[in-house]
Amino acid sequence: MLWLKKIRRVSESAETGFLGRTLPELLDEGCDLTPNPEAFHQWTTLGWQTLSNQMMRSAAEDLALGLLHLGLDRGDRVALLMHSDTQFCIADMGSLLAGLVNVPIDLTQTLENIIATLQHSEAKVLIISNLDLLNQVAPFLGQASHLQHAIVAQVPDRWGQKRSQSATHPLEESHLIPSPSACLLLSAVHLQESEQNGPYCTEGIKIWSLEEIQRQGQPHLSDECLQQLRRDIRPQDLATLIYIPESDGHLQAVMLTHENITANALAAFDTLQNLKRGAKEVVLSFLPLNHIFARTLLYGHMAYGHSIYFSTATRMMKHVQEISPTILATVPLLLEKIYSKLLESAHKPTRFRYQQWLQRWGLQLAQRYELGKPLGLWYGILLKLADPLIFSRWRSLFGGRLKYLLSGGAALNGNIANLFGAASIQVLQGYGLTQTSAVVCVNRERLNYAGTVGLPIAGAQVKIAPDGEILVRGPSVTPGYYKNSELTRTSIDSQGWFHTGDLGVFTTAGCLKVTGLKKDLFKLATGKYIAPIPIEKRLKRSPLVDQAVVVGADRKFCGVLIFPNLLGLRHEAQNLGLAETMESLLHHPWILERYRAIVEAASCHLPYWSAVKQFRLIPTALTVEKGLLTPIGHLQRAAIQEQFAKDIEALYGNVSKPLDQPNIPPPPSLYLEGETCPTFAQSLNPKFTT
Structure with a gap:
């Protein structure tokens, strides 16, 4: 470890061996x-379906050639x-091998954000898992003006034959989907088995199955053609755009190259000293691959042939x-649930007192165990x-064979890492961002301290700015934000340092410890980003709300502290015929129902996981004099969270149930704010996204 000018990094000789690669090369490395x-094992209702890594490569090659056959150019999205x-x-892998830039979209996003992503990225092709998902997005695809093709990965048996039959037996226009590619009218009956009407695609969007596109590529398959595809991809080429929220709530596209x-x-992977290559390392992957954490790990597993x-x-x-993995990557929320169950089982009454x-x-x-500290003789x-x-x-x-339990995406409670460490369950907490291609720092097997995120990986340079902000530089740092040069300029300085918006310090052992946030963004325990400011602004539109503070960093859901406008609340109480003290009003079911409606209205247009699930009314004012607001009226979040820690x-x-209130009929005069949130502003149906 070099300690030069307070920059933490590994030796330069360790960095160079990982540069100059493309993503298809990692799959090739594993295959060869x-x-x-x-x-590759996919769970289905019939059990596990399996692919060899060579079959995966062949399927990706067929798709790459098929996509190019559609007339796409290198760099198209x-x-x-x-x-x-x-x-x-x-x-x-198929889109990457074709020299295209792929744009993974979070299945839990709202429809309006999905369409906005398609439009902003100028995507020409949408590859979608199944017809159920297509049914939900199809009515809005016309707003993605660059979209030319929709490719469905899983379709019913004999779907292609049914498409041909629909050409000779057209149905009523209200049940049809234009398919200009084959001059067919596709019947909704052939697209789905549900009772709802079929999707309505805008004319000009061609509907294909993934298998059809792969078949179109197969006639062009040759060793020379495949070699040329690989030669045409450079490590510095853009590989993907990943959309994440900024503090204003708008999605921004992070650009990442193959080499990033x-x-x-x-x-x-080089930090995992006991990690072997080959099939004996078994991985259970359940995190969403549209997030860079799971996706970067996936590429490593491909390269290692796991x-x-x-x-x-x-x-x-x-x-x-069932599978007893040797490697498992997770977010803190899962470990918190297991930790809670262990605590519960230890205190749950049982007939067998000795067992309890x-x-x-x-x-x-x-609970006495501390990672990184020597054991006393008797304690050992x-x-x-x-x-x-x-x-x-x-x-x-965890199956009994686990070698590595990797935790990322959000901060992990140090008590949990210590507890599992006592049981020889090695939890390695890491730190990184989408803008750094996932990993910046990670704890090591022989240098693992609870509450820290470890040492920088090879290539990553980390330093702490004078104001405490964590800065990162290296080959994995994004070149910037797509179509947003201003945000790129403010995020990456002239010396190439990316400003993370996180605060941190280095311990005496050289490990990074994340201490807080400089940016107005936080992550839930699930690893999902939350932009609190837009939610707070929506809440403050109500005359009953003076201030609102959204909380939930490293928690399982969002909550909000509401500081009522006391004059507005008193006026509302008079309208409802309530002549009670302010303290009583704050607990009255009618008033709580009024605020519940305000909170629900403010959560419209948000993905379901970022909606506020609980609120608490606090009868005080946030002021500059109390140190809770800045002179220009911005929230002093750290001070607020400290002062109102018990309320949080x-x-x-x-x-038990989000926003659950007593079932007391409201008075006839109770006006509930807002209307039903429109479909376009809601997340996709979770029935089809999990």
Whole structure:
């Protein structure tokens, strides 16, 4: 580790071996060095379906040639609205091999953000997982003026034959989808099995299945053609656009090159000293691949020829037991849930008192453990005694073979890392951003401290600015924001340092510790970004709200502290015929229902995961004199969170149902703010996105 001018980095010799690669080269490396006949596993209702890494490469090559056959040019954008599965991998790698720039879209985004992403990126092709998703977005695709093709990854059996039949047996126009590519009218009956009407695509958008596009590419398949495709891709070429929110709530497109991501994936994997190449390393992947954390790890697994099982958040605990992974990447929320269950089981009454005593003893023993600190002789003996009795059961929750439990996307409670460490479950917390291609720092096996995010990976340079902001420079830092030179200029200075908006310090061991936020953005425990300012502005439009503070950093959902406009509230109470004290009003069901409606209206146009789930009314004012506002009226968030810490904790205590209030009929005069949130402003139906 070099300590030059307070810049933390590894030696330069460790950096150069990871440069100059493209993303298709990583898949080629895995296929050539460690061919794996069962590299990709997709869960279906019929069980696991398997692809070798060579089959994955062939499928991607067919798709690449098929996409080019559509008339796309190098650098054109291809949007991916897909589940995180094998089909995503094919679409991702196929578009990259064709020299195209792909744009993964979060399935949980609102329809308006999905269409805005298609329009802003000027995507010419949309690859979508299935017809159910197509049904939801199709009525709005006409607003994406550059879109020419929609490719459906999974279609019903004999879908192509049914398309041909619909040409000779056209139905009523209200049930048809234009398909200019084949001069057909596609019947909604042939597109889906649900009872709702079929989607209505704007004329000019051609509908294909993924298999059709791959078949179109196969006649052009040759070794020379494939070699030329690879020669045409340069490491510095743009690979992907990833849309993330800025503090104003608007989505901005982070540009990442092939080398940005390949250098990051290889350097990150190099920190895992006991990681082997080949099929014996088993990976359970359940995080969304539209996020750079899971996606960068995926490319590393491809390069190493690992066996990858794709799961979902709802099925992953079952699949962990089934496949016994050696590597698992997660976000803190999952570990928090497991931690809570361990605490609950230790205090849950049972007929077997000895068993309960044993659980409590083991838990108390583990809670004394501190990563990175030497064990006393007697404490070490106690840990060994507890291992077969208690800790082995904890390890079995993760399948019993886990070598690496990687946590990223948000801050992890240090107590959780310590507790699992006592049970020999190695949790390695890391730090990074979309703009740094995922990983900046990560803890190491022999240098792992709870509450820190470890040392920089090879190539990453990290320093702390005079105001405490974490700055990052290196080959994995984004070249900037697509179509936003001003944001690029303010985020990356003239010396190439990216300003993260996070605050941090280095410990005496050289590990980075994230201490707070400079930017007006935070992450939930799920790793999702939240922009609080737009929500707060919407709430303050109500005459009943003086100030609002959205909270939820490293929590499972958003909450809000509402500081009522007391004059407006008193006037509202008079209208409702309530002559109670202010303290009583703040707990009156009619008043709470009034504020609940205000909060729900403010959450319209937000993805469901960023909507406010709980609120709390606080009868005081935020002022400059109290140190809670700046002289120009901006929130002093750190001071507010410190002063109202108990109120914030109350938002997250024993929540059974979001915004649930007593079932008391409101008076006839109660006016509930806003109307039903329009479909366009809502997230896609979660039934089809998980």
